[in-house]
Amino acid sequence: MSVRTHAGHVVDQFGAQASAYVTSAVHAAGADLDRIGALIRTMPGARVLDLGCGGGHVAFAAAAAGAAVTAYDLSGEMLAAVTAEAGRRGLDRVETRQGAAEALPFPDAAFDAVLTRYSAHHWRDVPAALAEARRVLKPEGLMVVCDAVAPEEPLLDTHLQAVELLRDPSHVRDYRVSEWRTMLAAAGFAPGQALASRPRMEFSSWIARMRTPEIHVAAIRALQTAAAVEVTRHFSIEADGSFLLDSVLIEARPH
Ligand SMILES: C[S@@+](CC[C@H](N)C(=O)[O-])C[C@H]1O[C@@H](n2cnc3c(N)ncnc32)[C@H](O)[C@@H]1O
Numbered sequence: 001m002s003v004r005t006h007a008g009h010v011v012d013q014f015g016a017q018a019s020a021y022v023t024s025a026v027h028a029a030g031a032d033l034d035r036i037g038a039l040i041r042t043m044p045g046a047r048v049l050d051l052g053c054g055g056g057h058v059a060f061a062a063a064a065a066g067a068a069v070t071a072y073d074l075s076g077e078m079l080a081a082v083t084a085e086a087g088r089r090g091l092d093r094v095e096t097r098q099g100a101a102e103a104l105p106f107p108d109a110a111f112d113a114v115l116t117r118y119s120a121h122h123w124r125d126v127p128a129a130l131a132e133a134r135r136v137l138k139p140e141g142l143m144v145v146c147d148a149v150a151p152e153e154p155l156l157d158t159h160l161q162a163v164e165l166l167r168d169p170s171h172v173r174d175y176r177v178s179e180w181r182t183m184l185a186a187a188g189f190a191p192g193q194a195l196a197s198r199p200r201m202e203f204s205s206w207i208a209r210m211r212t213p214e215i216h217v218a219a220i221r222a223l224q225t226a227a228a229v230e231v232t233r234h235f236s237i238e239a240d241g242s243f244l245l246d247s248v249l250i251e252a253r254p255h
Contacts, residue, residue, distance in 0.1 A: 007074060007124075009170040010074050010075070011074055012170075013169070013170045013210060014054065014073075014074075014075045014077070014170075015075045015077035015078065016211070017211065018055065018075065018077045018078045018080070019081055020055075020208075020209050022082075024205075024209060026199055026201070026205075027054065027118065028055075028057055030199065032195060032197065032247070033057060033058065033061045034061075035249055036058060036061050036062060036144060036249075037061045037062070037064065038065075039113070039142060039144065039251070040065035040066065040067050040113065041066065043113065043142070044066060045068075046067040046068070046113055047067065047070075047111050048067040048070070048111060048112065048113045048114075049069075049070050049106070049110075049113070049114045049115070049133075050069060050070070050116070051072055051119060051129070052073055052118075052119020053072060053079070053082055053119075054078055055082065056071055056081070056085055056086065056094070057117070058115050058116075058146075059071040059094050060085070060086065060089060060091060060094070063086070063093050063094050064091065067113070069093060069094045069095070070096070070106075071086075071094055071095070071096045071097075072099060072104075073096075073098065074100055075098075076098050079097075082094065083096055101116070101119070101129035102123065102129045104132040104133075107136070108135050109138045109141075111136050111138065112138055113141055113142040113143070113144065114136065114143050115143075115144045115146075116133075116145055117146035117147070118146065118247075120175075121164070121171060121173060121174045122172055130183055130184060130187035131188075134187050134189060134254060137254060140253075140254070141253070141254060143184070143252040143253070143254075144249060144250070144252075145180060145248075145249070145250045145252070146248065146249040146250075147174065147175070147247065147248065148245050148246065148247050149176060149177050149246050149247060149248045150174045150175065150176045150246070151234060151246060152176050155228065156230070156234050157174075157176065160174055160235075161173060161174065162223055166212070166216045167206070167207060167210050167220060177194065177248055177250070180248070181250070184250065184252045188254055189252035189254060189255065190252060190254075190255040191250050191251075192253065194248055194249065194250045195248065195249040196246070196248050198245065198246055199244070199247060200242060200243070200244055200245075201242060201243055201245050203238075203243075204240070220241065224241055224243075
């Protein structure tokens, strides 16, 4: 029986793979990053917080758009990789800070924008993290949540959470868009425009990034093979296990 905490799982899973997240094609580009860059360009001199920065792609997009960025993550190894990559890119307005999204070490109203991408599905307590984001955001500030999302249909939702958890013990939940809207509203945000996308998860690199044990890979493949046709069609599951992952970017403002 494991005695590791959830935060321990996150740090173990991501710390060892920091450079893989800096170079990951899935993470390094996308319409969501383009949208973040466009939004930040409309906010001259913005101070931006990137929650769960991972390999730093949101931080780099915001810094390239003119912001001063704090890249924040549980994993010190991720933050070291972000500092090194920011230096390579000549981005000198990216600083790092280590900690949990659920307890932010920043004063009230410290940031013009709080951004998070492909991290929240690992958080133990999303409502607490959103309340913290609301606290550190200026009243007229911008909150952007990007993450993998579950379809609203329980059949599809359950399949997605099952393969995600088999792949990665630090997975908590890909929330539905309806759940995100409810949680954002409860934390004091008015959720607005959403941008949906369906990036393709190439199976071998998807499991390699998380060092998924062979026995879990076999279980994922067994679930995919046995899945109902509604599931295989929705996720466009391919012969090698590659599939499309529903994702969303939601823009929200304090209300
Ligand atoms: C997939 S990576 C993020 C990718 C990155 N944001 C991007 O856009 O490329 C997930 C990151 O979330 C971090 N993380 C997970 N749970 C966290 C928490 N509760 N607080 C802060 N960071 C967390 C992990 O350490 C990991 O670096």
